Each structure stands twice: as C-alpha cells, then as structure tokens.
Amino acid sequence: MNALLVLLIVGAGFWGWALLRDASSDTQANASGVRTVTAAQGTVTRTVSAGGSVASAATATATFGTAGTVSSIRVKVGQTVAAGTLLARVDDTAAKRDLALARANLDAAGDALDRAQDAGTDTTTAMNAVTAAELAVDKAAAAVAGTRLTAPMTGTVVAVNGSLGGSSQTSGAHDGGFVELADLGKLQITAAFSEADATELTEGQTAAITWNALDGAETMGRVIAVDPTATTEKNVVTYGVTVSLPTPPKGARPGQTVTVSVITGNVENAVLVNSAAVTRTGGRHMVTVLGPAGRPETREVQVGLEGDDAYQITTGLVAGERVIVPAAATDRGGR
Numbered sequence: 065m066n067a068l069l070v071l072l073i074v075g076a077g078f079w080g081w082a083l084l085r086d087a088s089s090d091t092q093a094n095a096s097g098v099r100t101v102t103a104a105q106g107t108v109t110r111t112v113s114a115g116g117s118v119a120s121a122a123t124a125t126a127t128f129g130t131a132g133t134v135s136s137i138r139v140k141v142g143q144t145v146a147a148g149t150l151l152a153r154v155d156d157t158a159a160k161r162d163l164a165l166a167r168a169n170l171d172a173a174g175d176a177l178d179r180a181q182d183a184g185t186d187t188t189t190a191m192n193a194v195t196a197a198e199l200a201v202d203k204a205a206a207a208v209a210g211t212r213l214t215a216p217m218t219g220t221v222v223a224v225n226g227s228l229g230g231s232s233q234t235s236g237a238h239d240g241g242f243v244e245l246a247d248l249g250k251l252q253i254t255a256a257f258s259e260a261d262a263t264e265l266t267e268g269q270t271a272a273i274t275w276n277a278l279d280g281a282e283t284m285g286r287v288i289a290v291d292p293t294a295t296t297e298k299n300v301v302t303y304g305v306t307v308s309l310p311t312p313p314k315g316a317r318p319g320q321t322v323t324v325s326v327i328t329g330n331v332e333n334a335v336l337v338n339s340a341a342v343t344r345t346g347g348r349h350m351v352t353v354l355g356p357a358g359r360p361e362t363r364e365v366q367v368g369l370e371g372d373d374a375y376q377i378t379t380g381l382v383a384g385e386r387v388i389v390p391a392a393a394t395d396r397g398g399r
Contacts, residue, residue, distance in 0.1 A: 108371035110329035116255025125241025128232040129210025156211040163204035170197035219245035253307040262303035264328040281313040352388040
C-alpha cells in the first residue's frame, strides 16, 4: 500500500513536470520573441540523489574457538545453510588429549579431598585443587567444542577464508571470520550523499532506486539510517545513508550498483512554475507576468518548496498566468 502511494506521488510529480514542459514549449509569438511558460496546478517534488551499492541486511561471521589445523571444510561459497550446520572442523586430537588429562586431574583432586576429609585434616587446599581442576575441565571441554565451526544463522555462504590443512585462524584481509554468511533474501542499499544533500535526509523518507545492472528495474525503498558522522576522502565530505529494500527486483545481488533518489519534499495541488522563470533579487523571488495586453508586469512571489524542475508559488501567481523566462535563463534545475 505504501509503495502504491509513493508511485502515485511520483506519478503526480511527473504529471506536473510534463505540464510544465508543455507550457514551456508554448512560446508567446510576438515581435520581441519573448519566451514564456504557463503557471500550472500540480505536484512539486524535490529529491536528492547519490550512487550506492547493494548489501545484505543480515550478515554473520563464523570463527573457530580453537586454533589448529583445518581437517575438514563442509561447505562452499553459494551454499545455503541452516543455523547450527557444521561448517568446518580442526584436528581435535590435542584438544581431546588435554580434556582427558584434565578429567584425570579432577579425579585425582577429588580423591585427595576424600582422603583429607576422612583424616579430619584441613581440607582448604584440597578443595581449592578440586575447584581448579573443574575449571580446567571446563576450559578443555570448550577447546574441544571450539574445534567444530557451526553456522550462527541461516543464510548463504559468501566467503570461505581458509583451506584444508591450513590454519583455523584468519588474519589480514580475511579477519572477518573463517566463514562469512549473508541472508540474500534481505537486501539493503548503502549510499554516500554529499554533506549539502545529507542535511535534507531523515529516517522514513521514501527513495526511488534505479538499478544499473538490471535494465529497466526501478524499486522503492525507505531511509532507515543516516550516519551521524561524516566520511572525508580527498577533501570530499559525504554521509553514509542506509535504505531498506523490501521488494528486491529479480536478479538483485549484493555488490550491484544503484542510483538512489530520496524524496525530501512533496507538495500536491500546488501552483507551480518552471524554476527558470523565477529570479532572486536581494533575497526576494521575482517573476515577470505577461498581462492580457501583452505588457510585462514584475511581481514579487512567495516560494514554498523548491522542487527539482519547478517552484511552488504560495502567493503572487495563479495557475494559467503566463510568465516570461529571462533571456539569460538556462534550463537549470529548481535548486
């Protein structure tokens, strides 16, 4: 229902733009060759855009709890696994030997405590020895369990950062874990917006997503997070933004590139005019209206939302009036 509403809003914005385009092409034929546009009634929409990439919204890494030599790898990249599935193992010979020794030491400590109690002597030392032996057994048992690597979540294997006969410990470029998992059914978009555009972004705003690798694919999402701190690279300041993707298109995969256009403002049933027809003078917005007799009249107007292609005019202009486009104006956007 929300997506349908957004599509209706975007469609209304397109209708307003088309009306402006048609009006803009309707040039007043007179001796001076003055170009005019007609103020219209429609929807004004403002967006900010940035490039982004697709990522899984749910990821996890699996790391061995015990260092050793990898003796078995049971999965491969692209395989789907359930939570708790055995992914890999390391040689547990040494770990099991240590566990057996720890258990033997616990038995011996227990026997020593029994003898001290039977003799009626101080049992403090013997009890401390039993406690230490119990801790050693727990540690050794955990080491044995750590030779088995299991999936922490249900998902798809996206990386195996080790090899049979190699070390169970990863480092460097693969310090994320021995096996990396992602839920490919839950995708999201991460994008970097300029510091100027980021000031207009808040959680909950609607975003239109265009897919570079999927011809003709367009989907809708919603801003779910805006990074509180900026990233600076080569003197360019950007803010990271995360956009939800409730219905990914067919063929969507992590790593694909997209263009994200976030709707930061939208006004329906507004009086609007092509932004090229509005000039700023001393902080005021001015238009020149072509009167019924063909005489130009300069007016001050109040501007509401400054959209991508048009301005919302709150006072000073009514739909149907013809507005002169200054000769020096170009087909600039509404910013």
